[in-house]
Amino acid sequence: MxxxxxxxxxxxxxxxxxxxxxxxxxxxxxxxxxxxxxxxxxxxxxxxxxxxxxxxxxxxxxxxxxxxxxxxxxxxxxxxxxxxxxxxxxxxxxxxxxxxxxxxxxxxxxxxxxxxxxxxxxxxxxxxxxxNNTKKNYILSGNEDFLKKLGVSDESGRIRDKMQAKFRQINKFVEHIESVRDKLPSKSINVYDLCCGKSYLSFAVYHYFKNVLKMDVNMICVDLKADVIEYCSNLAVRLGFEQMEFVCGDIMAYEMKLKPHLVISLHACDIATDIVLNKASENGADVILSTPCCHHELNHTLNCETLDFVARHSMLRQKMCDALTDALRLLRLESCGYKVDALELIDPEDTPKNIMLRAIKKKRVDEAELKQLKIKYEQTKRFLLGE
Ligand SMILES: C[S@@+](CC[C@H](N)C(=O)[O-])C[C@H]1O[C@@H](n2cnc3c(N)ncnc32)[C@H](O)[C@@H]1O
Known part of the structure; x- marks a missing residue:
C-alpha cells in the first residue's frame, strides 16, 4: 500500500x-x-x-x-x-x-x-x-545485581529490549506493595509468592523489603517446576539473598508454616489463582495482591439463560467470564473479612492480563455482614452455573 x-x-x-x-x-x-x-x-x-x-x-x-x-x-x-x-x-x-x-x-x-x-x-x-525520564521514578533502576543475573538488564544496567514489559510489570507490582506498606509490619515480614515461576517478582520484592526498606524478610516462593525452583535457589545463594526459600510443589498441598503477612502472585494459571486466594485468606494473610492469568473454568461451566445474549458471542463470553470470575473472587474474599479492589497492574498495551486483585484484611468485621456476603457469593455462583 x-x-x-x-x-x-x-x-x-x-x-x-x-x-x-x-x-x-x-x-x-x-x-x-x-x-x-x-x-x-x-x-x-x-x-x-x-x-x-x-x-x-x-x-x-x-x-x-x-x-x-x-x-x-x-x-x-x-x-x-x-x-x-x-x-x-x-x-x-x-x-x-x-x-x-x-x-x-x-x-x-x-x-x-x-x-x-x-x-x-x-x-x-x-x-x-x-x-523518557520515567525510569528514574521506578523503584527498581535496572542496575540491581539480581536484575542483571536474571537477564532483565545488561551489565550497564540497561533493560534488555525483550525484558522491557517484564521490568515494567515487576516495578508496578512493587509500587502496589509500596502503596499498602501501612497495612504491613514495619520490621520483619513473611512474604509468600505462590506460583513464582522464574521469580523475577519474588527477587524484586525481596530486594525491596531487604535492601530498600532494610527490613528482616522471610520470602517463600512455591512452584511446580523443579528446574526453575533449582535455578532460583542457586541464584538466591549467589546473590546472598539468604532468607529466600524456594519450594517445589503444588500450592494446593503446600502448608504455610509462617504467618503470611503478604501473599503475592503474578499470572498464576487458570484456577491456580483461586487456590492462591483461598490459601492466603484461609491462613489470614494481612494483604493479598494477585494478578490472575488466563481463566477457563467459568467459560466452560457457565449456564445462565439471562446472560445468553452475551455468552453466545464467543469473544464477549470470554471477556464476561473473566470479569465475572474476578468479581466472584473478590466477593469471596470480601466474605472472609477483606476490603477488596480490582486495580490495573500495568498499561493494557503490555499485557491484557493486567488486573490486580487487592485484598486487605479488615481490623474489625461485622459477622452478620460477612454472613450476608457469603450467601450472596453462593447465590451468584448458583445463578451463573444454572443450579
Ligand atoms: C504463567 S507462569 C507465571 C510465573 C511468574 N509468577 C511470573 O509472572 O513470571 C505460572 C506459573 O504457575 C505455576 N503453577 C501453576 N499451577 C500451579 C500449582 N498448582 N502449584 C504450583 N505452581 C503452579 C506454573 O508452574 C508456572 O510457573
Whole structure:
C-alpha cells in the first residue's frame, strides 16, 4: 500500500497532527502491519530532554521493541508510517478515531468528524505527555545485581529490549506493595509468592523489603517446576539473598508454616489463582495482591439463560467470564473479612492480563455482614452455573 495516495489517510494524518499540536493526542495504535515480522507499532507523544516529540515504538515477532523519534516533515513521515498498517486507532482527549483498510483496499474512517468538532470547540483538555525520564521514578533502576543475573538488564544496567514489559510489570507490582506498606509490619515480614515461576517478582520484592526498606524478610516462593525452583535457589545463594526459600510443589498441598503477612502472585494459571486466594485468606494473610492469568473454568461451566445474549458471542463470553470470575473472587474474599479492589497492574498495551486483585484484611468485621456476603457469593455462583 506504500506510496499510494489516499484521501482517508490524508485526513487521518491531518487530524492526528492537529491533536498532537493541541497536546490532545494520547496515542496511535497501528495494527495489522504489511510487514510480516512485525506485530504492531504505537506512536506516543513524549517529552524528551524538554522537547515535545512523537515517538514510534515497533514490536517485532521475535519479542524486540524498537524506538525512534519522528523527525523532519511530520505529515510526510506520518503518511509513510500509516500507509504500512491496515488498522489504526487514535486515542485522544477529543475522542477516538478508527481507520481500517480492507484487503481489497477499501478504507473506512470512523469518529473523525466528532473529534474535529471537539477540536474546533476549543474545549479539548491537554494530556500530560510521557517523559523518557520515567525510569528514574521506578523503584527498581535496572542496575540491581539480581536484575542483571536474571537477564532483565545488561551489565550497564540497561533493560534488555525483550525484558522491557517484564521490568515494567515487576516495578508496578512493587509500587502496589509500596502503596499498602501501612497495612504491613514495619520490621520483619513473611512474604509468600505462590506460583513464582522464574521469580523475577519474588527477587524484586525481596530486594525491596531487604535492601530498600532494610527490613528482616522471610520470602517463600512455591512452584511446580523443579528446574526453575533449582535455578532460583542457586541464584538466591549467589546473590546472598539468604532468607529466600524456594519450594517445589503444588500450592494446593503446600502448608504455610509462617504467618503470611503478604501473599503475592503474578499470572498464576487458570484456577491456580483461586487456590492462591483461598490459601492466603484461609491462613489470614494481612494483604493479598494477585494478578490472575488466563481463566477457563467459568467459560466452560457457565449456564445462565439471562446472560445468553452475551455468552453466545464467543469473544464477549470470554471477556464476561473473566470479569465475572474476578468479581466472584473478590466477593469471596470480601466474605472472609477483606476490603477488596480490582486495580490495573500495568498499561493494557503490555499485557491484557493486567488486573490486580487487592485484598486487605479488615481490623474489625461485622459477622452478620460477612454472613450476608457469603450467601450472596453462593447465590451468584448458583445463578451463573444454572443450579
Ligand atoms: C504463567 S507462569 C507465571 C510465573 C511468574 N509468577 C511470573 O509472572 O513470571 C505460572 C506459573 O504457575 C505455576 N503453577 C501453576 N499451577 C500451579 C500449582 N498448582 N502449584 C504450583 N505452581 C503452579 C506454573 O508452574 C508456572 O510457573
Amino acid at each position: 506504500k506510496n499510494v495516495k489516499s484521501e482517508a489517510r490524508d485526513r487521518l494524518c491531518t487530524v492526528v497532527l492537529e491533536l498532537y499540536e493541541q497536546k490532545a493526542l494520547k496515542k496511535v495504535v497501528l495494527s495489522k502491519p504489511d510487514a510480516s515480522d512485525e506485530i504492531k507499532s504505537v506512536l506516543t507523544p513524549m517529552t524528551i530532554s524538554q522537547n515535545y516529540v512523537l515517538q514510534l515504538e515497533t514490536f517485532s515477532r521475535d519479542n524486540k521493541a524498537f524506538h525512534r523519534n519522528i523527525k523532519g516533515e511530520y505529515d510526510k513521515e506520518l503518511d509513510a508510517i500509516f500507509s504500512s498498517y491496515s488498522q489504526i486507532n487514535v486515542v485522544s482527549t477529543a475522542g477516538d478515531i478508527q481507520y481500517m483498510r480492507s484487503k481489497g483496499g477499501k478504507e473506512t474512517l470512523l469518529g473523525e468528524a466528532k473529534v474535529r468538532g471537539q477540536l474546533a470547540s476549543g474545549k479539548v483538555t491537554a494530556v500530560q505527555s510521557k517523559s
